[in-house]
Amino acid sequence: MRWKGVSAMLTDRLRKVKSLMEEGGYESLFISPGPNQRYLTGLHYDYPGDAWDTIITWDMITAEIIPLDGDPVLVVPRICENWVRETSEIDDIRCYSGAENRKAILKDLLGNVRGTLGTEDHLPFKIYEQLAAALPQIKIKNASDMLSHARLVKSEEEIESMRKAAGIVEKGVKVGREFIRESITEKEISIEVERAMRRHGAESISYCVVQTGAKTASWDPPSENRVKKGDLFLMDLSATYNGYHADITRPTVVGAPSEKQKKVHGVVLDAQLKAIDAVRDGVKAGVVNDAARRVIDERGYGKYFPFGIGHGLGLEAHEMPHLTEYRDMEMVLQPGMVMTIEPTINLPGEFGIRIEDDILVTVGGRESLTTLGKELVQI
Missing domain, CATH: 3.90.230.10 (Creatinase/methionine aminopeptidase superfamily)
Known part of the structure; x- marks a missing residue:
């Protein structure tokens, strides 16, 4: 399968990750800014010092949702839309302009998930808590080791x-x-x-x-x-x-x-x-x-x-x-x-x-x- 707008290299990466998701019992992944998001979207951030903290707060987070069955989606603050569309290889981009709008988008994307949602160990605990509160039906599990295994062998x-x-x-x-x-x-x-x-x-x-x-x-x-x-x-x-x-x-x-x-x-x-x-x-x-x-x-x-x-x-x-x-x-x-x-x-x-x-x-x-x-x- 080749995803719309996605290069052959990123297609191979997504295919590899989805195979590992199936083995590990993950129904979906929530990928926050960092090395895995760059690996699976092409997005990267080169902010100095404490500016990095700004982009992984709950109010400003850019997240990639990867369902086991379906195409990857980027959820981004409206203020970052132009930059994300120019930089990322992911075609499906959903923009939010406030907490309620973001919550509605996440419920639309993850509301039907009844199994395990994989996150990463660098996700701030505050965001984990708010994600769990917004989606109480989901079991949240750390998928960092699985994602690290996906990146082990370099092209x-x-x-x-x-x-x-x-x-x-x-x-x-x-x-x-x-x-x-x-x-x-x-x-x-x-x-x-x-x-x-x-x-x-x-x-x-x-x-x-x-x-x-x-x-x-x-x-x-x-x-x-x-x-x-x-x-x-x-x-x-x-x-x-x-x-x-x-x-x-x-x-x-x-x-x-x-x-x-x-x-x-x-x-x-x-x-x-x-x-x-x-x-x-x-x-x-x-x-x-x-x-x-x-x-x-x-x-x-x-x-x-x-x-x-x-x-x-x-x-x-x-x-x-x-x-x-x-x-x-x-x-x-x-x-x-x-x-x-x-x-x-x-x-x-x-x-x-x-x-x-x-x-x-x-x-x-x-x-x-x-x-x-x-x-x-x-x-």
Whole structure:
């Protein structure tokens, strides 16, 4: 089936989601602004800061309704109609101009549903309560994991966007290294790095974590800390192209690295290479995590490896598969999945080193979407 006005790519996505809905017993989905709505409509929002909160309030929400049997519908505030019609691939758009009008539209679309309505875990609780009150006959269930599974395997178009995002983030790392010098602050460097990524085509900046000295053993926002000679300097950067993320981390030393810095960097690099070598289709995510942890444990740094080996990438900076001991370890890798491989050793009060690359699972192996060197660069 091909829905009216919908591209072949979006048709495939909707078909995949409807198949998962049938398996999971969902009669309809209520998709709010976020990665799933972009995936299933083409709509996206690039609002700064707290402006994001405005578009997921009950008074202004743009929601996609996907029935198991029937065509998808967008319910939008009248003030957003022109933008939605220009941006979305969904043909059926219902506009509301007030609470009663919106309630009537939702009852028209969902009033006959007697089964389960799927929502997402980022839907504000206030909206959940009001949705439940407006539609008391419906059982509401969190469909986030189901929707994440639908987005697990990336198409060639998605992978190409992630390659471009990786190139943008690599330029950010290079510019950051150009600006590193004694006495400059973390904030000053982060400003230049963000500008560089925007200038080279970043649609949005997910995070720009720039740290120096002992702060590299944590994950804190950039501060007024000043770079000192001998400091370990860490950049953990994530930006998007066409909605798709890259996430790259590289360490740098200001001046000559100490023997301890070189030793820890060598352990982290060996762990990352072992983990990357373990990535291939048909392998469980836990095998990749264990490959890195084994290296770090054998070298005596196990208690300084604070979390898992990585996470999935896509329309979210952190998504399935989560390569950690507490989640997704049994998930079998498939061609088209993209994930970070980022072993870390954090020595509290001293420094932390992480090397992070974005890895695509291919048939029989893997491909790195990042090309930046892994050496401990000296400035």
